Amino acid sequence: MDNKTKITHSSFIILFSLALLIIVIELFFFNNQKEQDILNNKKNIAVNQKVTAVINDKISQMEVSLEVLSYGLSLKADKTAFESLAKRLIADNNMISELQYAPKGVITNVYPFDPKSSAIGHDLNHIRERKKGVERTIESKEVTLIGPVRLIQNDKQAFVFRKPLFDTNDQFQGFVIAISYLDKLRQQLPLKNFNYKIIGCDPDGENNVIFDNLSSAKNKIINAFKVQVPNGKWLFIVQSKHTHYLEQNVYLKVAMYAFALLICFYVYHREKQFRKQHNSIVAMNDQLHKASYTDELTRLPNRRFLNLQLEAIPQLTTEL
Template sequence: MSYNKKTDFIFALISIAFFAIATPISIAIKNHYVSLESKKVEMVVANNISLVRSNFEASIFMDTFLADSLATLITIDPDAAFKKWDVVASQLLSKSQHVRNVTASPNNIITYIYPLEGNESALGVDLSRIPEQYKAIQLAKQKQHIYIDGPVNLVQGGQGLIARYPIYSDFPYNKAYWGTVSVVIDYNKLMTYSGIYDIFDAEVAIRNITNTPKVLYGDIEIFDNPDIQHFINLPYGRWQLAAKYKLSDSAHLTFIERTILSMALISVSLIYALFFLIYKNYKTIHKAAMQDELTHLPNRRYIKKLLKKMSTKKEGNSFFTLLSVDVNDFKLVNDNYGHDVGDRFLQFISIKLQENVRSTDTVARIGGDEFLVILNNIYLPEKVNSVTQSIKNKIESESFFHNNKEIKPSLSIGYAIYNDKNIDIETLITKADHAMYLNKNANAFSKTSI
């Protein structure tokens, strides 16, 4: 594995480790802050539920007091009460919060109603013929005190809670039943006023537990292990208010969660970007230190480091051949055509050297017109001679052109085979250089090719 590939592999492993650590940490931070915010939301919801209970109690007590007052007046002097029915009823209604009408029903027949407008259809209705309402009248009669029923579908339309007060003509003995006085509370207005419709982060339910439990609002399942529970105390009765948190749908918590995750993502990305830039800068500096500026081949420092590494491998045998390559009469190219052409000629040589070796081999420029080539796993002399001659023949068979002038390259190549792990790298390089100079002396550069 090359140095670049190795460092890239290590960087990839570090990147994986970074994200493997950063991801759970980010999630843990998100969960921590969402948990804290959830507790705040739960506290707000609990306070709002408590306020709903208080609003219910206050409103119902105030409005049902009207029924008690009207019942007392009718019990004491029914003639006077009905003679001034509109005046008495309007006064009582003006003091209420959510009462839509009051009725008096001698013998359970609605005979008096205020206001009459909008409630004409209820006048004359025999409540004993409406099973749902008659059952509530019987309960009030049996208990001999006010009874709150509902929500009831009203004859005149809509829904209401009905506070029924039984009237007896033989007070205080209460044996002779006269009828009922009822106060109809607008169910929707009461619910709106209570604030129950404004609870967004919990599911809420209310049921009457005074007699047979009856769900007045919400789903019955909410009463199974509720997170919040209150009892609404009413005149001679009790309701149960229960709630279960529904924080998964909380817009506020969703916003908090997304904000924290976004911040975590930005932070992790910035840290990784900084880390990546440091790594790229390191690679750039290292590349500059290990790369020849002109040809972009590995330089002397890199090739010596690689040779040292190859010569100190512990696993198995590490045999290879080091070629020392020199461009014959390169000085004449510089003198005749200038250093710019000389530089381009060296680039041409470097490209041809790379083209004529294997991908597992390494070509380096160690200075001037000198190159080193490592032939990996080639160490038999006959094979080395064959490869060396092939490289020389192929490169010298091509030409470099400048302004339509042909420059024929000529190479001197010497080699040293590494087959002894005790040999010194400097000695190996010296042996290859010595062989190259012997080859140079034996093959003088042909001046006619320049």
């Protein structure tokens, strides 16, 4: 091997030890990442279960409220009875923003009533933005959840729970409707420490983004899951706001490789110095060797050089 490509044994040991250290640290990070992934999976499952439980609980409360309202109206369907019952239901269920009664699909009663943004008089059967949702509710004969939609009466984003009403002959009689503003649902979700996106379904439109603040999220750990709701599913995409673990790993890796580069630079500088010293010693030895066989004044070969040549003659003669 060429001397220029050789390194000293001590430098080789340093580089070999450094390589082993990097391998050990990478294995440590890999093992930590696996443990963190397992922990994240457990957290994701817990989040999925909590979100699903909250949504199912709130939907159940809305369905019970509509059942009570429909039963109360079946006994007495005047304005006073509606307002009295609606007032109690809203007081008991903080998810309800507004209750409506729509005989034959035409809204006649609303609580609480706001003359500036009231839906009274809206014929759901003939509103293009609501037609498919209305038809689906009548066909299913069950409570349906539509949303989020932008309300015609006040331009707010809300979820619409509709329960169809039928007489004893199974003839359609109308709807009882519960409106829940989007903010009310978000306040109930256990996602305060997360960035998230929710995609719902509107029968009169396409998949709607219910809420989305993922655009500013830097964390790449994503948890996606679906939650069953009446007549559809919601897709949740969740990211944790806490990125300390990922940042810590990045910083440690950067520090580790910076240290490795420093060691490599040290070895390079060390070898360069060794090579320079070695070349200097070789040059001095050459000069001493030359000086020992050269006359100092004439710069011609001296007697020692002549003796060396004469001593070599018998050897050459023998070989011949």
